[in-house]
Amino acid sequence: MSQAKTGIAKAREQVAKIIDDVDSLPSLPSIVMKLIEVVNAPDSSAEDAAALIQQDPALTSKMIRLANSAFYGIPRSVSSVTSAVVALGFNTIRTLVLGASVAQIFDGKHSLDMDRFWKHSVVTAMASKAIVRHLMGVRVMDPETAFCAGILHDIGKLILSQYMPGDYGAICNAAKERGIPIVDAENMVLGINHAQIGKILSDKWTLPPVLEYAIVGHHALDSLGETSHMANVVHLANIMAHDLGCNQWDGEACVPENPNCRTELKIGDADYEKIIYNLEISMEKSHEFLAVIR
Numbered sequence: 095m096s097q098a099k100t101g102i103a104k105a106r107e108q109v110a111k112i113i114d115d116v117d118s119l120p121s122l123p124s125i126v127m128k129l130i131e132v133v134n135a136p137d138s139s140a141e142d143a144a145a146l147i148q149q150d151p152a153l154t155s156k157m158i159r160l161a162n163s164a165f166y167g168i169p170r171s172v173s174s175v176t177s178a179v180v181a182l183g184f185n186t187i188r189t190l191v192l193g194a195s196v197a198q199i200f201d202g203k204h205s206l207d208m209d210r211f212w213k214h215s216v217v218t219a220m221a222s223k224a225i226v227r228h229l230m231g232v233r234v235m236d237p238e239t240a241f242c243a244g245i246l247h248d249i250g251k252l253i254l255s256q257y258m259p260g261d262y263g264a265i266c267n268a269a270k271e272r273g274i275p276i277v278d279a280e281n282m283v284l285g286i287n288h289a290q291i292g293k294i295l296s297d298k299w300t301l302p303p304v305l306e307y308a309i310v311g312h313h314a315l316d317s318l319g320e321t322s323h324m325a326n327v328v329h330l331a332n333i334m335a336h337d338l339g340c341n342q343w344d345g346e347a348c349v350p351e352n353p354n355c356r357t358e359l360k361i362g363d364a365d366y367e368k369i370i371y372n373l374e375i376s377m378e379k380s381h382e383f384l385a386v387i388r
């Protein structure tokens with residue numbers, strides 16, 4: 095018992111260090127920060143974005159590979175960065191550069207199974223995009239931004255898993271043994287969870303509010319103080335990914351669905367089933383996206 099207390103105290107100390115020393119958390123490469131600015135500026139052109147991407151050979155090749163991958167299904171072959179930018183669109187480029195940066199920044203030793211983590215993230219992203227597409231005409235949201243929010247929603251887990259692998263591994267084992275969601279085990283042991291930790295990084299990276307709300311609110315819709323449809327979307331998409339078996343381990347307990355979520359989104363049972371059915375058919379494509387960003 096006293097050993098367990100020592101373990102909890104040590105884990106809380108470690109997490110306090112992460113929170114207090116934001117400077118020690120990774121920064122986004124300057125080229126990525128500039129690209130996000132270009133994507134957000136209303137008067138930017140494809141050439142502006144291409145000029146930045148071309149400064150980075152790895153990013154250049156990822157961009158062209160993604161434009162030619164079956165994931166986006168662009169019918170003609172794309173060979174220049176400018177045509178890749180035009181074909182994919184600014185918001186997809188933002189997802190690619192953020193996804194590839196996150197995969198590179200967090201490529202250290204982890205307590206989480208990274209293959210399963212990324213599959214869960216991409217299927218949550220695909221589900222988020224599918225939900226937003228389904229809502230066209232009901233709510234105005236950008237499907238590619240929803241995809242980006244899905245990719246990033248569990249970023250706080252990457253911090254915990256890479257910065258305190260021993261303790262986070264123990265937290266995940268406890269969740270597994272007790273059959274409770276990881277987020278509950280995090281709250282119990284650390285007094286904070288991966289969504290709140292993810293907010294620290296999204297603040298540091300000055301991510302757009304729509305992405306930050308999705309990251310911090312995907313397990314606590316009521317805590318946002320205002321309705322964030324994107325947080326609702328990612329909350330539901332995360333549950334869909336679990337329903338499709340894309341989780342951190344077989345049988346991982348999923349957080350319960352917020353009872354207001356589907357009402358806010360105006361998604362009925364039949365809509366939910368239809369989206370899940372289509373995702374089941376298309377989710378194998380997730381590896382195409384992963385092969386480019388990882």
Ligand SMILES: [Fe+2]
Nearest residue numbers: 247248312313
């Ligand atoms: Fe989560």
Ligand SMILES: [Fe+2]
Nearest residue numbers: 218247248332
């Ligand atoms: Fe998740």
